[in-house]
Amino acid sequence: MIRHSIARGIVLSGIAALLISGSGAAQAQTTTLLNVSYDPTREFYEEYNPRFAEYWKGKTGKAVEIRQSHGGAGKQARAVIDGLEADVVTLALAYDIDAISELAKLLPPDWQSRLPHNSCPYTSTIVFLVRKGNPKGVKDWNDLIKPGVSVITPNPKTSGGARWNYLAAWGYALKHNNNDEGKAREFVAAMFKNVPVLDTGARGSTTTFAQRGIGDVFLSWENEALLVLKEFGTDKFEIVAPSLSILAEPPVTLVDKFADKHGTREAAQAYLEYLYSDVGQELAAKHFYRPRNTEVLAKVESQFPKIELFTIDAMFGGWQKAQKTHFAEGGVFDQIYKR
Amino acid sequence: MAGAAGHFGGTNKAGGRVGTRDPRWMRWGLTMVAVVFLAVMLILPLVIVFATAFSKGWAGFAAAIAESESWSAIKLTLLAAVVSVPLNLVFGVAAAWAISKFEFRGKNLLITVIDLPFSVSPIIAGMLFVLLFGAHGWLGPWLAARDIKIIFAVPGIVLATVFVTVPFVARELIPLMQAQGREEEEAALSLGASGWQAFFRVTIPNIKWGLIYGVILCNARALGEFGAVSVVSGHIQGVTNTMPLQIEILYNEYKFVPAFAMASLLVLMALLTLVVKHGIEWRAARSHAQTVDETVGVAATA
Numbered sequence: 001m002i003r004h005s006i007a008r009g010i011v012l013s014g015i016a017a018l019l020i021s022g023s024g025a026a027q028a029q030t031t032t033l034l035n036v037s038y039d040p041t042r043e044f045y046e047e048y049n050p051r052f053a054e055y056w057k058g059k060t061g062k063a064v065e066i067r068q069s070h071g072g073a074g075k076q077a078r079a080v081i082d083g084l085e086a087d088v089v090t091l092a093l094a095y096d097i098d099a100i101s102e103l104a105k106l107l108p109p110d111w112q113s114r115l116p117h118n119s120c121p122y123t124s125t126i127v128f129l130v131r132k133g134n135p136k137g138v139k140d141w142n143d144l145i146k147p148g149v150s151v152i153t154p155n156p157k158t159s160g161g162a163r164w165n166y167l168a169a170w171g172y173a174l175k176h177n178n179n180d181e182g183k184a185r186e187f188v189a190a191m192f193k194n195v196p197v198l199d200t201g202a203r204g205s206t207t208t209f210a211q212r213g214i215g216d217v218f219l220s221w222e223n224e225a226l227l228v229l230k231e232f233g234t235d236k237f238e239i240v241a242p243s244l245s246i247l248a249e250p251p252v253t254l255v256d257k258f259a260d261k262h263g264t265r266e267a268a269q270a271y272l273e274y275l276y277s278d279v280g281q282e283l284a285a286k287h288f289y290r291p292r293n294t295e296v297l298a299k300v301e302s303q304f305p306k307i308e309l310f311t312i313d314a315m316f317g318g319w320q321k322a323q324k325t326h327f328a329e330g331g332v333f334d335q336i337y338k339r
Numbered sequence: 340m341a342g343a344a345g346h347f348g349g350t351n352k353a354g355g356r357v358g359t360r361d362p363r364w365m366r367w368g369l370t371m372v373a374v375v376f377l378a379v380m381l382i383l384p385l386v387i388v389f390a391t392a393f394s395k396g397w398a399g400f401a402a403a404i405a406e407s408e409s410w411s412a413i414k415l416t417l418l419a420a421v422v423s424v425p426l427n428l429v430f431g432v433a434a435a436w437a438i439s440k441f442e443f444r445g446k447n448l449l450i451t452v453i454d455l456p457f458s459v460s461p462i463i464a465g466m467l468f469v470l471l472f473g474a475h476g477w478l479g480p481w482l483a484a485r486d487i488k489i490i491f492a493v494p495g496i497v498l499a500t501v502f503v504t505v506p507f508v509a510r511e512l513i514p515l516m517q518a519q520g521r522e523e524e525e526a527a528l529s530l531g532a533s534g535w536q537a538f539f540r541v542t543i544p545n546i547k548w549g550l551i552y553g554v555i556l557c558n559a560r561a562l563g564e565f566g567a568v569s570v571v572s573g574h575i576q577g578v579t580n581t582m583p584l585q586i587e588i589l590y591n592e593y594k595f596v597p598a599f600a601m602a603s604l605l606v607l608m609a610l611l612t613l614v615v616k617h618g619i620e621w622r623a624a625r626s627h628a629q630t631v632d633e634t635v636g637v638a639a640t641a
Contacts, residue, residue: 069574083474084491084573203591
C-alpha cells in the first residue's frame with residue numbers, strides 16, 4: 001500500500017510541477033521587459049510601469065508587461081553580470097553600469113551618452129533624516145563626527161546610495177579644508193566611527209532607522225527621506241538639509257545583449273525615453289526625484305530643500321576615478337573602515 | 340516536571356529527601372522562567388504575526404494573499420517543495436539503505452557529503468550555484484548558448500531548495516536503519532523473497548515512521564528556505580520570489596499587513612506540519628507499543 005501511495009505522490013507532484021511551470025509560458029504573446037533597479041525606486045516604477053504600458057499600447061497596439069527586480073545597486077549589477085537577464089537597468093550610479101559593460105560586455109562602454117542628461121532622467125541628492133525635534137541638534141556634515149551622534153548609512157561596497165553619502169561627506173570636508181585630502185580622509189573616517197550598522201541597501205537602512213529606531217541621523221537619498229516622511233508621518237521624523245551636498249545622478253540604460261536576445265530592444269528603448277516625457281518627469285517628481293525637465297521642476301521645486309550641490313565630475317573627476325580611489329578592494333573606504 | 344522530581348526525591352531514600360528535593364521556590368521559579376521564556380520567545384511573536392496579518396480584518400488578509408505577486412510566490416514555494424521533497428525522499432531512502440545495509444568503499448565520504456548542506460551556510464549553497472551556472476560560471480557559457488536558464492529563474496530556486504533539504508530524509512533514516520540491522524532482510528531473502536520484495540515488504544514497513552518524519556522536516560525546510568534561494572533568485576517580482584523572499588520585499592515596501600499575511604500563511608503551513616508530525620509520533624509510539632505487546636504475547640505462548 002505504501003508503495004502505491006509513494007508512487008502516486010511522485011506522479012501527482014510531477015503533474016503539479018508541470019502545471020505550475022506551464023502557466024508562465026502560456027502568456028508569451030505580450031512583450032515582457034525586466035527592469036533591474038535599485039532599492040528606493042520601487043514605488044516610482046510601480047506607478048510608472050502601467051503608465052508606460054498604456055502609452056505603448058496606444059502607440060503600437062502591442063501589450064507590454066514590465067517586471068521589476070530591486071536590491072542594493074551594487075548587488076543588482078552583480079546579478080546582471082552573473083546572468084540576470086535585464087532588458088533595462090535603472091541603477092543608483094554610473095559605475096555600476098560601467099561594471100556591467102566592463103565585466104560582462106553586455107552594453108557598449110559609451111552607454112552614458114546614448115540618452116540625454118548623462119542618461120539620468122531624474123536626479124536626487126543626499127540629505128539628513130533626523131528624529132522629530134532634532135534632539136542631537138544636527139545641522140550640517142560637521143555635526144556627524146561629534147562623539148555620541150549615531151549615523152546610519154548602508155554599506156558603500158554594496159549600495160549606490162551609500163557611495164553618494166560617502167562622497168558627499170568627502171566633498172564637504174574637502175571644501176572646508178582647502179581641498180586637503182588628508183583632512184577629508186580623517187573627517188570621513190571619524191564619521192564612519194559613528195556608524196553602528198551597515199546594511200547592504202538603502203531600503204534596509206531606512207528600515208533600521210525608521211522601523212527599528214536605531215541611530216540619530218540617517219544619511220539618505222532625498223527621495224527616500226521624503227518617502228519616509230510620507231509613510232511614517234511628519235510627527236516622527238524631519239529632514240535636515242546640509243549646507244552642501246552632491247548631485248546624485250542615477251542613470252538608466254538598455255542592456256543591449258539581453259534586449260536583442262529577447263527581441264525587446266524597441267520597447268525597452270521606448271521605456272527609457274518615456275522617462276523623459278512630461279508623464280515620466282511628473283511621476284518622478286511625485287516620487288520625490290528631482291526632474292530634469294525645468295518646466296516640471298519649476299512646478300514642484302518647493303517640495304525640495306534648497307541645497308548647494310556639486311557634481312561628482314567636478315569634485316572627483318568622474319565615477320571611474322572615484323570608484324578606483326575610494327571603493328575598490330583595498331581602497332580608501334577599506335582602509336578607514338578597518339581601523 | 341515538578342511532580343516527577345518530587346516522586347524521584349521521595350523514592351531515593353539513601354540520599355534523603357532534603358538533599359535531592361528542590362525547595363518550592365526554586366521549582367516554581369524555574370518553571371516560571373521556562374514559561375515566561377516560551378511566552379516571550381515563541382507565543383508572543385506568533386500572536387503578533389497573526390494580529391498584524393488580521394489588523395485590517397479578513398478582507399485585508401484575503402486581498403493581500405490574492406495579490407498576483409504574492410500568489411505567484413505561494414505557487415513558487417509550493418513548486419519548490421513539491422519537487423524537492425519527492426526527490427529527497429527517493430535519494431534519502433536509497434542513500435540510507437546503501438549506508439546501513441551494505442559495506443562499500445567511500446561510505447564515510449558519502450555520509451559526509453550528505454551532511455554538507457547542513458554544515459555550510461545557505462548563502463554558500465546559493466553562491467555555489469551562481470559559480471556553477473552563472474553567466475561566468477563553469478557551465479554558464481554552455482547553458483547560455485542553449486538558452487537554458489537556471490540561475491535567476493525557477494530551476495535555480497528549485498535546485499537550491501533541493502540542495503539545502505538533501506540531508507533531512509537520509510539523516511533521519513540512517514541511524515534508524517543501522518539500529519535495525521539487516522537480519523530481517525536476510526531472513527526474507529533466505530525465504531525466497533526478491534530484493535524488491537524484501538525492500539517493500541520488510542524494509543519500508545520498518546522505517547515508515549522515520550521516513551514520514553524525515554519528509555515532514557524536509558518539507559518544512561523547503562517551504563521556509565531563505566538564504567540560498569535569495570542568492571539565486573534575482574528577485575524578479577512575480578517570477579522568482581518565493582514566500583520568504585516576498586515577505587521581506589513587502590516588509591521593505593512598508594506593506595506590513597500583506598507582509599504579515601504572507602508570514603502568517605507560512606507559519607500556518609509550519610504549524611500544520613508540526614501537527615502532522617505530532618500525530619505521526621503518537622501513532623508511531625502506539626504501533627511500537629503494539630508490536631512489543633504482540634512480541635511479548637507470542638513469546639509467552641511459545
